[in-house]
Amino acid sequence: MPRLSVNIDHIATIRQARRGDEPDPVAAAVLAELAGADGIIVHLREDRRHIQDRDLRLARQVVRTKLNLEMAATDEMQRIALDVKPDIVTLVPEKREELTTEGGLEVFARVEAVKKFVGPIQDAGIPASLFVDPDKQQISAAKKAGALWVEIHTGAYANAKNEQERNKEYGKIVESAQLAASLGLRVGAGHGLNYVNVKAIVRIREVEELNIGHSIISRASLVGIGRAVRDMIELIKT
Numbered sequence: 001m002p003r004l005s006v007n008i009d010h011i012a013t014i015r016q017a018r019r020g021d022e023p024d025p026v027a028a029a030v031l032a033e034l035a036g037a038d039g040i041i042v043h044l045r046e047d048r049r050h051i052q053d054r055d056l057r058l059a060r061q062v063v064r065t066k067l068n069l070e071m072a073a074t075d076e077m078q079r080i081a082l083d084v085k086p087d088i089v090t091l092v093p094e095k096r097e098e099l100t101t102e103g104g105l106e107v108f109a110r111v112e113a114v115k116k117f118v119g120p121i122q123d124a125g126i127p128a129s130l131f132v133d134p135d136k137q138q139i140s141a142a143k144k145a146g147a148l149w150v151e152i153h154t155g156a157y158a159n160a161k162n163e164q165e166r167n168k169e170y171g172k173i174v175e176s177a178q179l180a181a182s183l184g185l186r187v188g189a190g191h192g193l194n195y196v197n198v199k200a201i202v203r204i205r206e207v208e209e210l211n212i213g214h215s216i217i218s219r220a221s222l223v224g225i226g227r228a229v230r231d232m233i234e235l236i237k238t
């Protein structure tokens with residue numbers, strides 16, 4: 001059974017709609033943990049559109065489970081990660097105009113650059129995860145770059161227009177997870193997972209962790225975050 005990490009970025013999105021101080025994503029982190037989440041994820045974007053530096057620093061103080069800092073591979077973010085010391089760093093590509101993280105990180109064409117970036121982070125005792133498409137070349141490259149984890153991008157599976165396409169994308173995730181595990185990488189998965197499509201991903205034995213944000217926060221807006229997290233845990237763990 002995979003563990004569940006909850007991405008709280010969209011609590012901050014609601015707050016930033018008014019540039020005020022509520023709702024507080026750090027309060028959401030505490031409530032998600034109390035409801036049984038195994039980890040909390042924040043994505044500190046270069047443009048600070050949702051999570052702010054203050055949120056990350058406070059989350060570092062209050063999160064008792066596992067704090068995953070999602071970030072782009074920039075010098076600024078590397079400095080912040082080394083200073084705040086999250087429990088894990090996930091490297092994602094970042095484009096200013098995108099609504100959310102669109103594709104996986106290009107590791108295959110940039111193995112040496114990624115290795116150089118990941119080195120100081122892992123030397124500081126912070127494991128690095130690379131968010132990659134379900135593509136064997138990218139998975140093998142992640143191993144070569146020295147990362148300890150990969151997070152397999154489930155977006156294409158989640159957004160598939162029909163069953164045939166969904167099955168094809170699912171197959172890629174299964175094969176990528178198997179390859180990653182056989183190389184000794186630890187495996188997470190996420191993006192676009194919801195209360196309907198998560199079940200099939202749970203069945204992939206190699207996937208240790210699911211990283212889910214939008215669907216949980218959407219449900220939380222209607223039923224409360226405790227219930228939304230518990231509902232997801234029930235799907236994952238039964």
Ligand code: PXP
Nearest residue numbers: 101131190191192211212213214
């Ligand atoms: N994993 C990564 C690397 C992401 O960038 C995101 C989106 O911030 C997620 C998981 C969660 O995706 P969603 O919000 O669609 O559940």
